[in-house]
Structure formats: structure tokens, C-alpha cells
Amino acid sequence: MIWFLEGQSSQRDIILGAREALPAEVRIYASHRQERPEITGHADVSFIEPKDNQERIDWALETALSHAIKVLLVGRVGSVFEAQRARFESHGLQLVTGGTSLRTFELVDDKSRFTAEAERAGLACVPALTVSSAEELVAAYEQLKTQGEVCIKPSVGIYGQGFWRFKEQADPFRCFANPDAREVSFTTYLDAYGKSASQPTMLVMPYMPGSECSVDMVCEAGRPVAFLGRRKQGLHQTFEIDSTAVELAVQAAAHFQCDGLVNVQTRDDADGKPHLLEINPRYSGGIGYGRHTGINLPGIFATRRLGLSEPAQNWKPDVRVKAITVAVPAAN
Template identity: 30%
Template sequence: MSAPERVCRVWYNSAFSSIANVLTLIREADHAGRFHTMYTHPHAHTPAAGAAHEFHLEPKGLTAADYVDWCLQFCREHRIDVFAPAKHASALSAAPGRFLEHGVRVLSAAAADQLDIIDDKAAFYAGVDLPLAPPPDFRIFKDIAQFEAAHAELRPLHKELCVKPARSVYGLGFSVLDEERSSAALLLAGASYRIGLGDLRRGLAELETFRTMLLMEYLDGYEYSVDCVGANGHLVAAVARKKLPQPGQGQVIDMRADIVESCAKLAADFGLSGMFNVQFREGRGGLRLLEINARASGGIGMACLAGPNLPYLALVGFVDGHEGFGPEQLAVRDGLRVGELGTAVALP
């Protein structure tokens, strides 16, 4: 009788809330018990604590360099085989050799320099080449003079404009410019993600200089979120969701050829691996690229209802190679309508 296959010990460090779905999906698909998952977070009561086989606390307040050292020590103590970083991903992706010395393979979405470009939308938009879905028309600004110059260029070309930081997550800092109402009027009207143009101008003038911001054309069409699995620049699997604007209508799996082709090109251009997410939105000029997220999206559970178990494919493919995946593992139920319900959990 042959000896049982050694269990692969996999560590996911502190991540966004979607990590709970990622861990749950892996455990549901791992019928042979090949993988022992661990999750770490600086807060003991994180809702994702129970999603992995093991949960451990992370230290708080470490610099990126000190955090890399702590991760190395954690890998040694817990005999980690595969490390999939989210927190301080760029610093950890820059040190794969240090981990490999201890037998640990680092599953990163991209090389450190590419992750830094992806995270900076000003650099990302300026350098990306995507003919089927180019980025929105945009200008950068760091003071009121640059804002006024950018506004004078873009406003005659587009019906509405918006602003957002070059570096941000969850859409924090995004607002559509309203040329008629003040921010107070917008607040009282319950108009979210909008800011009065006059109020913005006054505020920017008071700040003098600030972090890099983007002034962009506002895209008012359908938004698409595409969860993907890559392998060294090759797109292995993708599930595209079209977000419907009406509340309660859910989302629709829409495998548009231009979207899938665009994701394949982005994977090749940025050398993407593991799990990543690409956001698109339609405007008057057609489909536009919004961003790449070097992680699973918040809607990963909905995407996987359409067929491929993307987190499991990403992990198994990294360990074994993706060549063995068959059509039954990659087939997508195009046109499926999906939605999401909140689930209550008892916290540790």
C-alpha cells in the first residue's frame, strides 16, 4: 500500500473580508484533504477566523521589512509549504528567494514592481495598452492649479467628470462632480458619491498640495467585475459578472468575448498569477478598464456559482500546474443570474 500524500500547509495572511469565501471554497473542493489552511489577522475577532483549519494572531504596527521577517519566522514555526500574501504583498513578493530557502513557495499575483504599478492608477492608466477596453480619459492633479487645468481640458469633452485618488481601495475617495448642487444639498438629498464642484474647488485651494488625484470622465454604463486565475501570465479561468443597476436584481454572468480577451492580455502584460480581479465599465465611448485588483473580489462567491471554483483552481494549479484542468472544471454557466445573502456568524 502506498503512503498517503503529504498534506500541503497553506497560509493566507491578513486580507480583505472576501478571504472567508476563498478559504471556504477551497475547503469545500478539497475532498481528498490535500490542503491544511491557515489564516492570520491582527484582530482575534475577525469574522474570517473560523474559515481556515487554523487561525493565528499577527503582530500589529510592524514596518513592511519587519513584517517580512515575522512572516519568515511564522513559516518556519508552522512548516508552511505555500504562502499566499495579501498584506504587504509588494514587500513579500520582492523576497521569494528568502522564503524558498526554507521550502516555502510564495503565491503572488505579480512581481513586486508590477504590483506597485497596478496599485497606482495614475501609472497604471498611463502605461496600460488595452485596445478593446482602454482606460478612461483622465488627468492627474496635485494642487488646485493642476485641477483647474485638467478640468478645462476634460469638461468640454465629457458630460460628467469624477475624481478619485491614484491609490485607494473599496472606491474610497471617489466622487462625481456635481456642478449645480452644493455638498450640503447633496448630503441632504442622500446623493452618495457626489460632491459639489464649487465646494471641491474651495477645499483644494485650502489644502494647497495633496496626494496624487485623478480627474476622469464619468462612466455611467454597466459595470463588470471579472474574477480570474492566472499562471505566469497565462489566463487559466475567468468569470465575468455584469452588475445590474436596479436594487434587488442581482448580477448576471456575462462572458463577453472582448472582456475575456482583455483579461487575457492584462494577464500576459503584467505576468499575473493566482487570483486577481479586473473591473470594467461602459461609457459613451464603449467599454473602459477601471482597475486590476491583485486579489479575489468581494463577489468571488457569486462568480464561483457559475462553475469554476477559482480559489481552489488557483491553489491546485500553483502546486501541481494547470495543465491537468479539464473542460468540466473551467466551464462557465453564461447568463446565470446570481446574488448574495449576508450570513451571521459567532465570533471567537
């Protein structure tokens, strides 16, 4: 028995991928803190999770034991569960959080610590200067702008929230009229940052103009066993398995001791050389797209964790995928 707790919206794809690979007699459990039958309805058994993170720990442990569940994949707040790993393992349960210890989360959740550790390990990464005041922001910008375009993002965060490119020609109102462009003049940003009641820690970085590669992978105690890179090309996404970006992502996942279904993001510089952006110790929103290439990462994860024969990786090159919105009934 395997249980997929609340994760990204792609939790639905995780369940479908696992169901495709697992024998019919293996029951799949799924849960969410909201009523999401379009996600959990594809499992054999579904639950509504408690909203409080600490309450979820006790509930998850009790529920797993009462249903003879063997493997639990944590989709969100992996660090909260990781801190309680010993409790689950003492009952013979496999807890999969995204890392093998709290150190993984300490290093990857804070982007400044992640950058420092990647540089120490000799892994190519986007260099960054950490700032926590208007004065430090000015100094970092002045230092980097001589090298080209500069960008900024929070030291802690997901989904690219808080990322901005500094464009001196940007109209001061542009960031409000077209926020998706992620472009703002440095003076406008500095004025807002300086007036903030609490100035959050930010990373100031050179902007790399190349494309971004999002690498989804299955890891086991720091060992990547299956992986697939995705790039956005206009309206479509393309895939790769043996590029330098994928190789860098695999090395990073191993160094940071990732475990489970994780995602590593890289970005190419002007010469096409990939640099690490971040590691997400959880599956990505687009992990399900890979099934169209013949590589079923959720299925590989589920079968290996349960000691079953994993699905063959029938790699299909030159596949392009376009995501679409589909309406589904919300009733159970």
C-alpha cells in the first residue's frame, strides 16, 4: 500500500502514473487538506487531512498504521515530517519527504545557503549576493550591473514568487500594469524595498538569458535512479535526458542527498552553459508531462519503493507537450 499526501496540483498525475505502473491489487491512498475529488478520486481510498501541520503528523502516523500502509510520500512541508522521521520508521513505515535528513531542507530551502553550498561543492550555480537592507541592495546592484542585466528574488520562496528583472527603461507603472513581465526599474524597486516595514532577505544575481531546464527525478537516499529534463519552448515543453543541464541537476541532487520525487532547476548563460537555480525537495507541477515520453517517473518511484518490478523506460525523443485546462465534475 502506498499513500500520496497533499502535494502540488500535479498530485493527480502522480496518482495516475503510479496506478498505471502498479498491479491492480496494490491499493493507492491519497489525501488533501481541501476537498479535491478531481485529485484524490483517482486513488482507491482518499482522506481529508487536518490543516494544522503538527496535527497532520499524529494523524498520518495513526492512519498509516490502521490501514497497513507501507510507504508515505509527503508532497508539502517535507521538513515538518522529516523532523519526525524516527517516529514513522520505528513502526516500520517508509517516510519519503524529499531529503534524507533535516540538513537537506536547511540547505535547499534557503537559496543563499544553497548557493554557498553549491559553490563550495564545485557545482556551477547562478552567483548571488545576499542583501537584507536598502544599503546592501544598492551595493550589490552597483557591483553586478557592470557585468550585464541584474535580477532579484527572495532567499526563501517557491513558484518564482518575488522574482524581478531590473530594466532601467521600464516605466514605473509597468510592474503594476503588466506584473507577469517581471520587469521593474531599479529605482522603483529600491524605493519600495526601502519603505518596507520589514526588508526581507533577497538574492541579487546576474540575469542569465538562456533557457531554463526543469529536471524531475526519482532519488533514493541521494542516488538519482531516473530523471527527465523539461524546457519551455513557446507554448510547448520539450524533453531531454542526456544534456549537460540534466547531468548538473543529477550531480546536485546527489550532493544534497535528495530522496523521493524531486525537482532541480537550471538556467543557461549566454554561452549555453547550465547553472543551478534551485532544488525543490518535492515533485514539480509538470512532472506528469513526462509520461508522454515513455518515462513514468511516478510509476518508477512507486514500484521501486514497494519492491515491485518497475515500468520500462521507453524513451521517445522529440516529443512536445502542451498543457491544457480540462473541466471535470467536482462531485465524488
